[in-house]
Amino acid sequence: MPTEERITAEAAIDRYADMVYRLALSQMKNTIDADDLFQEVFVRLVSHIRDMESWEHVKAWLIRVTINCAKKHYGLYWNKNVDFLEEPGRVADGCGGPELPEEHPVWAAVQKLSPKYRLVIHLYYYEEKTVAEIARLTGQKETTVKSQMHRAREMLKDLIQEQY
Amino acid sequence: MMDKHNADQQITDRYVMDRYQKETGQIHAPADLIRRTKKAVRTEEQRLASKDVVHEAAEGAGRSRSKANRMAFPLTAAAALCIALLGISVIGIGGRTNKTALEETPEMADSAAADMMAEAAEEEGVDASAVDVTADRAGEDEATNGTGVLLGKTDAAPQDAEARKEPLKKNGNTEAASGAAADAEDTAARTDETAAVSTDTADTDEVLENDYADSAYDGYFQVVTMDGAPSVAGASEWEPVTVHGVDFQVTCGEDGTWCAYTEEGSGKVYVINTELTSEELSREDFLERAYELLTEKLCQ
Incomplete structure (x- = not known):
């Protein structure tokens, strides 16, 4: 029986880098902020690593902290009032080069939604979390999450139909 | 017709979900960032x-001091015993006429010495436990090799810590298993995950709360207390709207974001801002949320 990998911050990066990066990118308006958020989350993990009891615990913690740090970022005046010239989502393939958003129409459509709708869509569609889990992670009521999901789906459908 | 609509909706959702998963799966954290x-x-x-x-x-310095203290009390007790015995022997040499006195005195001396020894033992016991605690902490530090990184959960000190956590975990699982047996495992797993998330969120949420000490903030809405009505750049006229009996004044700023406020009887004004624009959120939904946040804030 293989022994489970020791829980360290570096091991967590190897395991969950893509998960955190995708969530950060779905929340931030540009890749620069997504990179900063990514780094901040894992540096914070260092001081909490001793409390982690399992990899599932680490995963849940990373999702929650990424969401909270993204919210904190949005509260800053600078980010509410400054527009960026860069496209909101840079899609990177395995070789590190960007791909055109046109090849990722659903991702591009999701990026046009507001942050809270992007969040519920990402957690529901990609992380496959239940409404109850999303409510816990975002600190909202389940009815609010359901309402957000419904509205997000409607808006997403319209956006995708516009593209085609 | 309704069933067909629902079926179409589900097919669309499935399609969007599959595409989103596929496209998102192609995104990877850059190697340089990692x-x-x-x-x-x-x-x-x-x-x-x-x-x-x-x-x-700092603990090490304390430890050597406590080691000295540990030795001091037994030595004191021994010295007291010697003095007591010396006193007895002097008394004994001085006068042998009263047999009762001779019989009583050694017993009294013994009991006095015993009391002193008991007191010394008590204090030694207290110090010993203090030293053991610091020794355990040193063991744990050794386990982390001084790097702050836990080397392994097989060492004694971390195992003890894990063992202490076990009863709490079991209690949580016992409570979770009080429902149907078929749901017990899932519920327990979710309970653990929820507890883990809840524990950690306390820490992360505390950081966020400190940043907005004078306002309530839920990520996209902000409730601020002011002494007068706010001024919103480029806003149209304030429009009065009543929501669940609360009178709001609502407007839309030049950036398209909603803003509302309501006045308390004492003159205090609660202002609700959002980063969401009128295109993303209807006025009714905005005010509904504003009412919810306001109620939460006032109930705190």
């Missing part, structure tokens, strides 16, 4: 480790 982050993590670990070393050095 490299920089690992470097930052190692720097943070070293910083925490140096803090641990300073802490351990």
